[in-house]
Amino acid sequence: MINTTFKKHPFKWEIFEMAIRLLHLSDLHLGYSNPNLRLESADFTKAFGEAVRYALEPSNDVQIILICGDLFHTYAPPPDLAGFARTHLKSLTDSGRLVVLIPGTHDGFGYPGCVYKRESLPGIHIITQPAFTEPLRIDHQDQQLFFYGMAYDSVRTRNPFAGLKRCSAEGIHIALLHGSIEGNPEWKIRKQDLPISLERLKDSGMDYVAMGHYHNFAEYDANGVKVVYPGTLQGMKFGENGPRYMAVVDFHGSRPQVQKIPVKARIIGEANLDLQQYPFESEDQLVDHIQNKHMNTQILRIRLKGVAGQLFDLDKIAGSLRALFSYIEIIDESQIYDSSFLDSLKEERTIRGNFVREMLRRFQVAPSDKTRALIQEALKLTLIKFQNKQE
Numbered sequence: 001m002i003n004t005t006f007k008k009h010p011f012k013w014e015i016f017e018m019a020i021r022l023l024h025l026s027d028l029h030l031g032y033s034n035p036n037l038r039l040e041s042a043d044f045t046k047a048f049g050e051a052v053r054y055a056l057e058p059s060n061d062v063q064i065i066l067i068c069g070d071l072f073h074t075y076a077p078p079p080d081l082a083g084f085a086r087t088h089l090k091s092l093t094d095s096g097r098l099v100v101l102i103p104g105t106h107d108g109f110g111y112p113g114c115v116y117k118r119e120s121l122p123g124i125h126i127i128t129q130p131a132f133t134e135p136l137r138i139d140h141q142d143q144q145l146f147f148y149g150m151a152y153d154s155v156r157t158r159n160p161f162a163g164l165k166r167c168s169a170e171g172i173h174i175a176l177l178h179g180s181i182e183g184n185p186e187w188k189i190r191k192q193d194l195p196i197s198l199e200r201l202k203d204s205g206m207d208y209v210a211m212g213h214y215h216n217f218a219e220y221d222a223n224g225v226k227v228v229y230p231g232t233l234q235g236m237k238f239g240e241n242g243p244r245y246m247a248v249v250d251f252h253g254s255r256p257q258v259q260k261i262p263v264k265a266r267i268i269g270e271a272n273l274d275l276q277q278y279p280f281e282s283e284d285q286l287v288d289h290i291q292n293k294h295m296n297t298q299i300l301r302i303r304l305k306g307v308a309g310q311l312f313d314l315d316k317i318a319g320s321l322r323a324l325f326s327y328i329e330i331i332d333e334s335q336i337y338d339s340s341f342l343d344s345l346k347e348e349r350t351i352r353g354n355f356v357r358e359m360l361r362r363f364q365v366a367p368s369d370k371t372r373a374l375i376q377e378a379l380k381l382t383l384i385k386f387q388n389k390q391e
């Protein structure tokens with residue numbers, strides 16, 4: 001919720017001295033591209049550019065920008081990309097905004113030649129110590145701000161969380177961490193991931209814990225301590241589906257209020273389509289349905305499910321959809337084995353009828369699901385050939 005009174009008087013700090021707003025970002029992955037999905041590195045720089053423009057827009061009242069790891073997709077981005085980031089970050093600091101950054105896993109500080117060791121990013125506060133220790137204290141607009149952060153490094157990091165303890169000074173206490181909250185279904189925790197429990201964060205006494213590493217927006221309440229992952233601003237792969245968000249955090253006093261602000265991104269989506277539920281009569285109907293249902297998605301994976309009432313030519317469907325989406329993938333997991341459509345075919349006294357009877361016989365005696373799937377696939381492909389020949 002935006003405090004509208006505050007919005008109308010963004011510069012009257014003396015009246016609203018306890019209101020402060022920060023923009024929390026992570027996992028920008030600048031430099032990443034995925035040609036398979038037609039995702040270009042420009043999609044990622046654009047998303048970051050949009051976040052910076054949002055922060056610079058005076059009416060948005062953003063005073064602090066947190067970047068919680070994986071700003072870059074690699075620890076050694078090419079000079080022009082580092083320059084791009086430097087220019088954008090500088091526009092934030094030049095306008096009097098505060099930027100606090102921690103390295104992540106992709107741009108980890110442990111790499112020799114890591115970008116944060118080589119590049120100067122003037123005006124940015126980069127926290128590079130391998131474990132939580134004394135916080136960074138910054139007086140900003142009459143507020144005392146305390147930033148607790150660390151740059152995880154599997155070699156240098158020992159006892160990462162022992163120093164994650166609110167100091168006794170008055171002010172707003174914020175932790176920045178690139179790591180894995182245990183129990184998030186999104187990731188299996190791997191060796192390079194730094195796991196942390198909500199229990200541990202609960203005991204930290206922080207007012208807000210700004211996370212990075214998980215790529216989908218997630219918000220936790222660790223017994224009063226708000227813990228947030230903004231996720232990627234541009235999805236990188238399937239699984240990073242749907243709209244992308246920045247986290248905008250308002251402190252009225254030390255209590256944070258979190259808003260999800262959507263970013264313009266190329267949307268990735270995955271969906272199941274149950275052919276039983278929608279009795280399509282033609283490929284065109286199926287294409288129309290997919291188009292209408294996924295208007296806002298650019299990169300789409302559809303799984304066809306259920307028992308099909310008829311046979312569809314997947315190549316035809318994919319061909320029509322390719323003009324409507326920047327990337328489309330159709331996975332056919334539908335069944336024709338016990339469809340009424342196949343029942344009528346097997347009665348035919350034709351080569352096709354013979355073929356169907358033989359395939360059904362093989363299906364019955366197939367030793368495994370894998371073989372059954374193969375037989376069904378062969379059945380569909382061949383029947384499409386028969387059908388196209390007839391047309």
Ligand SMILES: [Mn+2]
Nearest residue numbers: 027070104213
């Ligand atoms: Mn990441």
